[in-house]
Amino acid sequence: MGLMFRxxxxxxxLVLNFTENGFSSWTVRLGRWSWxxxxxxHRVDLPGPLSWKQDKSRSRA
Structure with missing residues (x-):
């Protein structure tokens, strides 16, 4: 497994995420909530090492 650049x-x-191939994604972070x-x-940071995540349903066409 090689090294990865992030x-x-x-x-x-607003957080902009980059990889070795360039721009990857963006994130909006307000307090403990982010998208x-x-x-x-959607992700919410909980106390300690826990977090809660709700994915958008991928079953739709």
Whole structure:
């Protein structure tokens, strides 16, 4: 398994995610809640190492 390049740029509540191929996705983060454009998932950070994630339903065409 090789090394992977990842970088994040933060602009207030907006986070831009980059990989070795360039721009990957963007995330909006407000407090403990966040939403990612690539995963289309809501995530809430819970106390300790826990988090809750709700994926957008992928069963729709």
């Amino acid at each position: 970088k994040r740029k933060k602009y207030g509540p 990612n454009s690539k995963a289309r998932a």
